Amino acid sequence: MNSDESSERIKKLTQECVDIVRTILIARREMSKLHDPSLRDVHLPRATEEIGAILSLTESATNDIMLAAEDMMAADFSDPDRAQELVNDSCMRIFEACSFQDITGQRISNVLKTLQLVEAKVEQIETAWSNTSALQAEQQPATGDAALLNGPALEGEGIAQDDIDQLFA
Numbered sequence: 001m002n003s004d005e006s007s008e009r010i011k012k013l014t015q016e017c018v019d020i021v022r023t024i025l026i027a028r029r030e031m032s033k034l035h036d037p038s039l040r041d042v043h044l045p046r047a048t049e050e051i052g053a054i055l056s057l058t059e060s061a062t063n064d065i066m067l068a069a070e071d072m073m074a075a076d077f078s079d080p081d082r083a084q085e086l087v088n089d090s091c092m093r094i095f096e097a098c099s100f101q102d103i104t105g106q107r108i109s110n111v112l113k114t115l116q117l118v119e120a121k122v123e124q125i126e127t128a129w130s131n132t133s134a135l136q137a138e139q140q141p142a143t144g145d146a147a148l149l150n151g152p153a154l155e156g157e158g159i160a161q162d163d164i165d166q167l168f169a
Helices: 003-034 037-073 080-098 100-130 161-168
Strands: none
Touching: 037 080, 037 100, 080 100
8 A cells, every 4th residue: 555545545534534433523522412300300201290190080980889889799689679779879879980081081192292202302313323314393381371271280289179169069
């Protein structure tokens, strides 16, 4: 290998090293833009709490339904009026217990929003590493009616159901 070829090869290797360093610096800069402490500190813990509340509601509803069914199975039908009252009361308890699905759906919706936020962050990281196009705009906080729609409150948050019931009494 002559000195011109060696010199050319060194220039090529140097340029490749410079390109690698430049790519790493760009990726680091783009990755720093993606850092979102609210994801780790707010959104993911909240999603965990929502899932815990879903499990609690489901367990409670299942227990209520089973107890109502057991009461109906133990009814003494020798007194038809009392038996009818017991069956009606038990059916009402079952209907009330089944209402958990509405709140559960709202909670699952909140968890889904967090998963979508995580997915968007992963896509942004992929974009930063692929160095193909500009990163997507950061997710903007909800405004207007969307900011008011947060689903059911967790235990200890929001307005108590008894307070709401008194408003309508």
